[in-house]
Amino acid sequence: xxxxxxxxxxxxxxxxxxxxxxxxxxxxxxxxxxxxxxxxxxxxxxxxxxxxxxxxxxxxxxxxxxxxxxxxxxxxxxxxxxxxxxxxxxxxxxxxxxxxxxxxxxxxxxxxxxxxxxxxxxxxxxxxxxxxxxxxxxxxxxxxxxxxxxxxxxxxxxxxxxxxxxxxxxxxxxxxxxxxxxxxxxxxxxxxxxxxxxxxxxxxxxxxxxxxxxxxxxxxxxxxxxxxxxxxxxxxxxxxxxxxxxxxxxxxxxxxxxxxxxxxxxxxxxxxxxxxxxxxxxxxxxxxxxxxxx
Numbered sequence: 001x002x003x004x005x006x007x008x009x010x011x012x013x014x015x016x017x018x019x020x021x022x023x024x025x026x027x028x029x030x031x032x033x034x035x036x037x038x039x040x041x042x043x044x045x046x047x048x049x050x051x052x053x054x055x056x057x058x059x060x061x062x063x064x065x066x067x068x069x070x071x072x073x074x075x076x077x078x079x080x081x082x083x084x085x086x087x088x089x090x091x092x093x094x095x096x097x098x099x100x101x102x103x104x105x106x107x108x109x110x111x112x113x114x115x116x117x118x119x120x121x122x123x124x125x126x127x128x129x130x131x132x133x134x135x136x137x138x139x140x141x142x143x144x145x146x147x148x149x150x151x152x153x154x155x156x157x158x159x160x161x162x163x164x165x166x167x168x169x170x171x172x173x174x175x176x177x178x179x180x181x182x183x184x185x186x187x188x189x190x191x192x193x194x195x196x197x198x199x200x201x202x203x204x205x206x207x208x209x210x211x212x213x214x215x216x217x218x219x220x221x222x223x224x225x226x227x228x229x230x231x232x233x234x235x236x237x238x239x240x241x242x243x244x245x246x247x248x249x250x251x252x253x254x255x256x257x258x259x260x261x262x263x264x265x266x267x268x269x270x271x272x273x274x275x276x277x278x279x280x281x282x283x284x285x286x287x288x289x290x291x292x293x294x
Contacts, residue, residue, distance in 0.1 A: 007054040011084045015067075016052045018081055018091050022071050025096075040070045058082060074098065076251070076262070090261075093164070093187040097263040101224060108221035119218050120271075122211060123225040124234075131233060139240070140259035141231055143192060147177075153199060155192065157181040164191035167199065175199055186261050193230060197223035228268040232258045237272055 007013065016037060023032040038048025041063050050056035058064075059082045068075040077094055080086035086094070108116050130136075134145040147155055158178045160166070164187055165179040177195045179188055201223050205211055211222075237254070244253055255265040 009054045009057045011082055012051055012056060012058050013054040014084075014088045014091075015058055015078070015081045017088050018095075019067060019071060021088075021092050022073060022095060026071075040067060090185065090187055093191075094261055094263045097190070097261060098266075101263060101267050104220040104224050108218055111215065111217050115215070115218065116221065119215075119222050120225050123222050124229050126208070126210060127226060127229045127233070130230065136233075139232070139236060139257055143189060146193075146230065147196065150196070150200070152204065153177060153196060155179065164188045165195050167195045169203075173204065175203075186255065186259050189231070189259060190227060190261050190264055193227045194223065197226045201226065224267070228264055228271070231260045232265060232268045234268075234272050234275070237268060241269075241272075 019037045019040070020032055020034075023037065024030065034048055034052055035045060038045070038051065041058070043051060047056060051058055064078045064082055065075060067073070068078045073095055077086070077091055081088075081091050108119075130146055130149060133149055134141075136145065143155065147153055152174050154176045156176050156178050158181055160178065160180045163180075165177055168176045168178060170176055177192055179192050200208065201211065201214070201219060205214055232254075237258075240254060240257060241250070244250060251262050251265055251269070254269070255262045258265065
């Protein structure tokens with residue numbers, strides 16, 4: 001029997017697979033051959049094969065910067081993969097969510113800033129009531145503390161491979177959110193709450209007249225505000241930002257504290273900083289921290 005060999009650079013394998021998935025996604029799920037990925041770093045077929053099998057380390061600053069630039073992916077995400085701070089599923093989720101958030105904001109801007117502000121205020125007021133009912137005072141927020149206030153929704157862990165969570169309607173007006181069994185990662189938590197947001201803001205919106213009438217161009221934006229504010233409320237985020245050493249990676253520190261994906265934390269930080277007074281010392285300090293973190 002052939003003895004299995006220990007992979008020398010397992011993080012390099014994850015990085016290779018991530019590049020492959022991103023390129024396939026950008027091409028509409030069309031096949032990408034190995035050498036196309038290797039060509040980004042000007043690898044010959046042998047070097048490319050070694051990278052794919054984890055026999056070659058890809059961690060140089062220049063190589064990672066080249067991958068980030070060519071694939072149009074945030075540099076921090078590439079670095080997290082190369083260092084082992086993020087796995088393949090986690091990193092690809094962050095990539096998709098970052099793109100989704102950008103698209104959501106772009107679409108919402110079609111209705112104008114005033115409409116966006118009004119929508120955000122409605123959703124933040126709705127979420128504040130949930131925080132008050134669940135007595136949420138210390139991060140992170142635990143999902144059962146919120147889900148229990150929606151008697152028509154249940155959570156259930158199951159074996160899943162293709163996605164992190166999904167919604168099933170068991171009968172009219174009643175739903176089950178199935179989520180991937182195992183360690184409840186930040187990405188899974190966000191996925192579950194995105195499903196809950198779809199139920200509240202789309203399928204069962206009439207239960208909550210305080211949310212107002214649906215606006216198709218603002219629907220995704222409302223759900224984004226719901227998830228981000230629920231997991232990282234503005235006041236609590238400001239308090240934690242004030243305590244942080246600005247020399248540290250603000251995004252990494254806060255995403256771990258609130259147990260949320262970095263893409264969502266980045267969005268919420270940007271919202272908080274934009275709403276802070278321009279002359280605020282806290283706003284200036286953390287705007288600088290955001291630049292350093294990115």
